[in-house]
Amino acid sequence: MEPYVEAWRCLHQHPGVAALLAGLLGTLFGSFANVLIYRIPHRLREEWKADAAAILDLPAKEIARDDTLTRPSACPQCQHRLAWWELVPVLSWILLRGQCSACHTAISRQYPVIEALVGLVFAAATWRFGLTWATPAVCLLSLLLVTAAVIDLKTQILPDTLTLKALWLGLGISVFGIHLSPQDAILGASAGYFSLWLPFWAYKLLRGIEGMGYGDFKLMAALGAWVGPAGILPILIIASLLSVVGGIVHLRRTKQSLRTAFSFGPALTTAGLVVLLWGPL
Ligand SMILES: [Zn+2]
Incomplete structure (x- = not known):
């Protein structure tokens, strides 16, 4: 039997394992949620300012190209590029004790909380709806x-x-x-x-x-x-x-x-x- 068919059957028989794996995957999506939480309101304000300028016949305001999703992750305070292990959801925040490893600026508790929350909801959804x-x-x-x-x-x-x-x-x-x-x-x-x-x-x-x-x-x-x-x-x-x-x-x-x-x-x-x-x- 193909190995992935075997793995799928194994997950069917062990819904707890499927929920756990989905939960771990969810924490990665939680990191993405943190990016969106920062980016969307910022982007909306830029667009509203540009719209307001157009309505008031003020000089057009250029909206800067948004590179939040493609730019490598860095500390907003000291621009220190984050190493791979500093990007691991939840765990990295605990290992870093909530501080940037270079400049020791506090990292908001929002990051691990959102990562854990999205992970929990992914696990609960998998438990509830199965494969x-x-x-x-x-x-x-x-x-x-x-x-x-x-x-x-x-x-x-x-x-x-x-x-x-x-x-x-x-x-x-x-x-x-x-x-x-x-x-x-x-x-x-x-x-x-x-x-x-x-x-x-x-x-x-x-x-x-x-x-x-x-x-x-x-x-x-x-x-x-x-x-x-x-x-x-x-x-x-x-x-x-x-x-x-x-x-x-x-x-x-x-x-x-x-x-x-x-x-x-x-x-x-x-x-x-x-x-x-x-x-x-
Ligand atoms: Zn820093």
């Missing part, structure tokens, strides 16, 4: 969702480039019978969008306050395409509870009023992944 096409699809979705949630947390922006990709991916794969039926995926996306759009407008008309952003509606539509109409209510309940807890922690730490902008994206994403990975199939 089917749904597993790589859900892994890709989780990469988009974790990236979107962290960007929202840091900048209060939910980039279309992430939420809409998650939506079209969910609708697209349903046509091939992967994960949901097309009917459930479309109904879920539609129900997801309006489940936040309607209360947003009701609240705005009654109180004149905008409680959410349009990014939240698009994110909810994307989640709906993956959990179907039945998953919408559980997501809203879990996300609301998470927001209340998150809101209290945020208020205690920053002593700001409740009126200050508070991103709903991280709670929605977490709830979406919980329903997708632990909800009824």
Whole structure:
């Protein structure tokens, strides 16, 4: 028998090993998420500045070519080129004790946390969906969702480039019978969008306050395409509870009023992944 057929059968028989391998692969994708978390808001700001200059008839602003993905990784402080072992997800941060090996500038805890988080979600998806096409699809979705949630947390922006990709991916794969039926995926996306759009407008008309952003509606539509109409209510309940807890922690730490902008994206994403990975199939 071909060796790869043998390996595949072995992974079928040992789902724990498959989940572990997927988790290790996930930490590499987590490193990629860290790059995107840095790059996307930076890029968006550049594009908005260029658009604003064009609308205001100011001299055109050239957008610098983005080489974040091709440039070799270096310390942003001292430009020290990272050795291969300094690029190993999670472990390198622990071995370096959270410092650059050359200039000892602290490296944000965000890096290992995101790497470990994406790894865990990849492992959970593999455990849940086994060796089917749904597993790589859900892994890709989780990469988009974790990236979107962290960007929202840091900048209060939910980039279309992430939420809409998650939506079209969910609708697209349903046509091939992967994960949901097309009917459930479309109904879920539609129900997801309006489940936040309607209360947003009701609240705005009654109180004149905008409680959410349009990014939240698009994110909810994307989640709906993956959990179907039945998953919408559980997501809203879990996300609301998470927001209340998150809101209290945020208020205690920053002593700001409740009126200050508070991103709903991280709670929605977490709830979406919980329903997708632990909800009824
Ligand atoms: Zn350095």
